[in-house]
Amino acid sequence: MQNEHLTYGEIIRKSTEFLLNKGVISAKCDSEWIVSHLVKTSRMELYLNFDDLVPEEKISEIRNMIVQRGRRIPLQHILESVQFCDLRLKCDGRALIPRPETERLVEIIIESVGEAFNGNILDLGSGTGAIVLALCNQLKEARGLGMDKSSEAIDLSRENLYLLDLSARVSFQKFDWMLEEYKQEKVDLLISNPPYLSLEEWNTAEPEVNKHDPKDALVSPEGGLAHLRKLLDLSTSALKKDGQIFIEVGIGQAEKVMEMMKDIFYDIQNRKDFCGVRRYVFARFC
Numbered sequence: 001m002q003n004e005h006l007t008y009g010e011i012i013r014k015s016t017e018f019l020l021n022k023g024v025i026s027a028k029c030d031s032e033w034i035v036s037h038l039v040k041t042s043r044m045e046l047y048l049n050f051d052d053l054v055p056e057e058k059i060s061e062i063r064n065m066i067v068q069r070g071r072r073i074p075l076q077h078i079l080e081s082v083q084f085c086d087l088r089l090k091c092d093g094r095a096l097i098p099r100p101e102t103e104r105l106v107e108i109i110i111e112s113v114g115e116a117f118n119g120n121i122l123d124l125g126s127g128t129g130a131i132v133l134a135l136c137n138q139l140k141e142a143r144g145l146g147m148d149k150s151s152e153a154i155d156l157s158r159e160n161l162y163l164l165d166l167s168a169r170v171s172f173q174k175f176d177w178m179l180e181e182y183k184q185e186k187v188d189l190l191i192s193n194p195p196y197l198s199l200e201e202w203n204t205a206e207p208e209v210n211k212h213d214p215k216d217a218l219v220s221p222e223g224g225l226a227h228l229r230k231l232l233d234l235s236t237s238a239l240k241k242d243g244q245i246f247i248e249v250g251i252g253q254a255e256k257v258m259e260m261m262k263d264i265f266y267d268i269q270n271r272k273d274f275c276g277v278r279r280y281v282f283a284r285f286c
Helices: 008-021 029-039 041-046 058-070 075-079 100-111 130-138 151-162 199-203 226-238 254-261
Strands: 081-084 085-089 120-124 143-148 170-174 187-192 239-248 264-270 278-285
Touching: 008 029, 008 041, 008 058, 008 130, 029 041, 029 058, 029 075, 029 239, 058 075, 075 081, 081 254, 085 130, 085 151, 100 130, 100 187, 100 239, 120 130, 120 254, 130 143, 130 151, 130 187, 143 151, 143 199, 151 170, 187 226, 226 239, 226 254, 254 264
Parallel strands: 120 143, 120 187, 143 170, 187 239
Antiparallel strands: 081 085, 239 278, 264 278
């Protein structure tokens, strides 16, 4: 893509062709996001101004970002942000990129607890802080604590916390819940999107995942079940009686996790994600 006079339609078409040749499945969408980000407009506005010329000084910036995306660097890392449940979060290699599937988890939680919920929330493996920040942004009386074993992830989540001005009700702490004993106060709601990929799934994942997401945030021993098993063990120390747990799980794991829950939880349920995968398991603590 050379420096030249290009319309928005032309630059999106050229960028899309380039990214498709690099194996980027979301080539057109990613091209639109990059162009709209750099010219500071919405994707809808791009199409309303499809035949207008792109400012010449922006063409080289667009080209540089498109080349980065062609190297399979995640779009969210290129833009240094991610849209999650109406929030704009800072996003980089320090933590797992929040996914649309996890937005659905937030929706399910709010549907279950109701917007009047005023209890305490614990997010284990909080990463960017996306889940607990999104929940406390919508549940105006809730209080949240995010915990992660990664110091870098905690730093990133705190940066997002201050950007969103939620520090009066949300905090983040370093905590390795696979190794340490939980000693904080008991909570009404325990949530987690824990590592649940097997090593084999990690090795065959797209480059955006296994080259750029932190491996520790995705891969778990025992075929992806070790963190889920430990999470349920820890929940007995973390949850109040009748408190709720909500977990995101991997493909084929929902029934196994529900079986593990039978002795310590009741009202055990699951929900499917957008692709029909049983992705979310939730229950109440006995």
